[in-house]
Amino acid sequence: MKKILSLIALGFSLSVSAQTYTLEQIKDSALSNNIAIRSAKFNIETAQQQRKEAFTKFFPNVSGTGLWFNANHGMAQTTLNLSENISPELAAALAQSLPPEALAALGNPISISMMKNGTIGSLMAVQPVFAGGQIINGNKLAKVGEDVSRLQLQLSENEVEKTAEQYFWQLASMQEKMKTIDAVDTLLADIHKDVDVAVRAGLVMPNDLLQVQLRQNDLASQRLKLQNGISIVRLLLSQYCGLRDTSFVITFKSEIPENIKSLMFNVQSLPEYQLLGKQVEATNLQKKLAVGQNLPSVAVGAGYNYHNLLDVNTTFGMVFATVSVPISDWWAGSHAIKRRKIEHQKAVEQLEDNAQLLQIRMQNAWNGVEESYQQLLLAQRSIEQATENLRLNRNYYKAGISKMSDLLEAQMLYQQSCDRRTDAFADYQNHLLEYKQSTGQ
Numbered sequence: 001m002k003k004i005l006s007l008i009a010l011g012f013s014l015s016v017s018a019q020t021y022t023l024e025q026i027k028d029s030a031l032s033n034n035i036a037i038r039s040a041k042f043n044i045e046t047a048q049q050q051r052k053e054a055f056t057k058f059f060p061n062v063s064g065t066g067l068w069f070n071a072n073h074g075m076a077q078t079t080l081n082l083s084e085n086i087s088p089e090l091a092a093a094l095a096q097s098l099p100p101e102a103l104a105a106l107g108n109p110i111s112i113s114m115m116k117n118g119t120i121g122s123l124m125a126v127q128p129v130f131a132g133g134q135i136i137n138g139n140k141l142a143k144v145g146e147d148v149s150r151l152q153l154q155l156s157e158n159e160v161e162k163t164a165e166q167y168f169w170q171l172a173s174m175q176e177k178m179k180t181i182d183a184v185d186t187l188l189a190d191i192h193k194d195v196d197v198a199v200r201a202g203l204v205m206p207n208d209l210l211q212v213q214l215r216q217n218d219l220a221s222q223r224l225k226l227q228n229g230i231s232i233v234r235l236l237l238s239q240y241c242g243l244r245d246t247s248f249v250i251t252f253k254s255e256i257p258e259n260i261k262s263l264m265f266n267v268q269s270l271p272e273y274q275l276l277g278k279q280v281e282a283t284n285l286q287k288k289l290a291v292g293q294n295l296p297s298v299a300v301g302a303g304y305n306y307h308n309l310l311d312v313n314t315t316f317g318m319v320f321a322t323v324s325v326p327i328s329d330w331w332a333g334s335h336a337i338k339r340r341k342i343e344h345q346k347a348v349e350q351l352e353d354n355a356q357l358l359q360i361r362m363q364n365a366w367n368g369v370e371e372s373y374q375q376l377l378l379a380q381r382s383i384e385q386a387t388e389n390l391r392l393n394r395n396y397y398k399a400g401i402s403k404m405s406d407l408l409e410a411q412m413l414y415q416q417s418c419d420r421r422t423d424a425f426a427d428y429q430n431h432l433l434e435y436k437q438s439t440g441q
Contacts, residue, residue, distance in 0.1 A: 286340050
């Protein structure tokens with residue numbers, strides 16, 4: 001007896017210590033631990049770095065160059081024959097002033113070789129002045145890429161929340177059905193007790209007691225299947241949300257709202273629509289970039305240089321301007337521009353078509369909410385009717401004017417109406433979730 005009491009106390013302590021989660025806690029845990037969310041956040045960081053990289057193109061490009069070389073002979077070579085460039089008058093004057101050996105040397109060719117080795121260094125800063133709008137449009141395109149990554153994160157969050165909430169309501173439905181089984185089990189236990197007393201007193205046939213026991217066995221089988229289902233769904237939810245404890249329970253309110261109102265959001269607030277808009281914007285910027293690549297580019301710069309090519313250390317500064325005009329590239333560039341225009345027009349038409357489809361999806365989702373809400377109200381009324389039917393049949397059986405089969409059928413109808421209400425409530429929550437997803441809430 002002590003062992004039994006200790007086991008009961010242990011089970012009670014475990015049930016008390018089990019972690020309880022609300023829907024918001026489940027969704028927050030899923031968002032914190034899901035790999036798709038972490039990947040989407042990495043994509044945002046990548047897009048941010050790409051935008052910052054594009055911003056640096058506004059500033060001068062500074063570069064340094066150093067070169068040392070040693071050739072097998074001088075890169076500048078020539079031969080001078082001074083005698084060919086001396087006039088007769090100069091030759092007569094030199095003959096009087098120079099010794100004969102020097103005059104003879106002037107008649108021989110002189111070989112000159114320079115720049116056999118040397119060092120060159122330069123530091124240049126080039127500032128683009130006009131690049132056909134490529135820098136400005138490139139920065140805008142990088143900003144669009146960052147916006148797209150944020151919208152994709154929002155879509156990923158919506159999908160993760162949707163899956164987590166579907167698991168949540170599936171588990172909630174099973175928990176409610178388990179409560180129904182507990183209530184029906186208590187009811188059958190009371191009926192079994194009453195019938196057993198009546199059988200012992202000879203007031204009813206033993207067959208009535210057997211029917212109650214068969215129904216109790218059937219209920220035990222339902223409980224076992226439901227317990228296994230709860231265990232599996234709890235494991236799935238734990239894995240998806242990163243929960244370590246698999247013995248948790250969930251809590252929620254199952255009240256039926258008095259009424260529902262159609263909060264039809266503007267389709268332009270949807271992440272899907274905004275992504276299509278960003279696609280249109282991106283294709284337009286890509287078209288402008290294609291045009292800019294075929295326009296002249298202008299840049300100015302300044303530099304500081306050093307060399308010792310003539311065996312003398314020489315430094316000098318300079319300023320310069322460059323103009324680059326694509327000529328032959330216009331042939332291929334014109335086709336690239338036309339291709340970008342076609343892609344832009346395609347994106348515009350896709351935006352218009354998908355906006356209509358999103359509007360239809362939104363309306364269809366709301367129709368599902370309204371229908372599931374009405375089904376929930378009907379299921380609630382069915383419980384009230386089934387409860388009253390069960391009460392009457394139980395009184396009739398006690399009064400001896402009804403059969404046990406009628407009472408058990410009333411009990412079964414009551415259980416079915418409770419389960420139907422549970423399913424209708426979960427179905428309503430799922431349709432409400434789908435509507436919220438379709439309206440970007």
